[in-house]
Amino acid sequence: DLIVGTEEEFHIAGGSTNTVEALRTVRGNSKATLVCKRGALGAVAFEGAVPDSLDDGQSGEGFPIEVFNVLGAGDGFFSGLLKGWMEDAGWPTTLKYANACGAFAVSRHGCTPAYPSLTELEFFLKRGVKQKDLRNDPELEQIHWSTTRHTRNAGDWSSMRVFAFDHRLQLEEMDGYTLAKGGAFKELCMKAATQVQDGRDGYGILC
Template sequence: MGEAVEAKYPPLDVITIGRASVDLYGQQIGSRLEDITSFAKSVGGCPANISVGTARLGLRSALLTRVGDEQMGRFIREQLRREGVSVEALKTDKERLTALVLLSVEDEGVSPMIFYRSDCADMALAEEDIDEAFIASARAVVVTGTHFSRPNSDAAQRKAIRLMKAKGGKVVFDIDYRPNLWGLAGHAEGFERYVKSDRVSAQLKTVLPDCDLIVGTEEEIMIASGADDCLSALKTIRTLSAATIVLKRGAKGCIVYDGPISDDLEDGVVGEGFPIEIYNVLGAGDAFMSGFLRGWLGGESFATAATWANACGAFAVSRLLCAPEYPTFEELQFFLKHGSKHLALRKDEAINHIHWATTRRRDIFQLDAVLAS
């Protein structure tokens, strides 16, 4: 791959590929979706969230997908720009609508959700959307599970993988398993985490050999391998891939495996979780991935990357929305140095001030220009 190809775009650390939606979060906490009367709007979807999360942590990130040619698509584009995420590869689909998701926090760890994704813009992603020079501008690409569920988006992600490997970059796989997005659960089962499927496992197993980093929960590790328990799943993945494997364990933290898988599940780099009140689990995995990528791509140890990942996940579960609630690097470092007396980080005034101060728009209001007009 020549220098002219690589110089076409500004350099990036990471490109994320796949879902980009508008999340509508019910604001009546503890209520069923049936009873919600008002919603808060934010950018959502695994790769969109990761693009924002990594940008807030100081990485040069981009989102590669499609949005609709309407107000919600423009909302996503404008919000990403405000966050410093490159939208060079964010395509506008003039025929399809931007995806929507309705969500509520009904109880601790229970968040019903409805995906409005019938023929949505991001699932129309195709090979022609993958520009060789754009992929060449990045150090890593993140592919995500849902976009292997359709032939066109599957082909698009595999093209990105081939191009990234050809230039010697890193391929990251966020398994991101949502059974009903594979047609395995009903519309009301958006929160369903695991449905065994030989079809899905067979599809995802073909992705594993090309990966440098594979990240998933116990259920996601099982679906990617086809095995019926976590240890067997890890061993199966290791037979197919030399990638670093990160097992997300929620409040228990994570384990990083960078070599052979022994019979002891704990035989890896164990990243301890943080004692945080669980307020909303949705989006926590994307915050986790953002923190891990900040460490991993920055050359930090697995232990440091795991700590940053778990801390970012803790911020996410302690707040309502997804991407808007993720920490900046300054916020993360303050928390790791000083901790918090609150199990609910959203109640910590010092942390909230840093969050507010470090996520403001950089546009400076010119009062003199207004007065002169």
């Protein structure tokens, strides 16, 4: 199992604004690998006990780039993380993939269209950062265009059943919203998703 979140999200889940304490609370309720996203500091993974310092977790190489647009950064990060995790690449490599994909997302326009192809990712990891505004890097842009233009509208997505209820800001802006109501709504969403999934493969959630 795998639990991924920002420091703030672990604060909420663990009931403490001390990240180490929050992670330890989550660890007390789950044996899953915990991956804590730390913004510009990258991310750390904990497979067992949570140490006294986040810096003692397993980490991967980060990439110094210009932050241009944060839309889709988390999903981009997760795409790289899933690649490494599903390939059993080890956490340093897995987090390097995740950090790289997140870097592409925040240094380009848009969301999904900004994510790198595998060819582009491999080139970037081998060559490194030449200029911090990746959207203006001519080599990367050429590879991105040439490796994604034929697949943007391709593929069969009919078997993907993903329920997203991670819209915190939109909920907070609604009249009458309270933390208690927001929590109850998300619990209801989770219950519904679990009931529909009913132990079958091919289902996922974004919460």
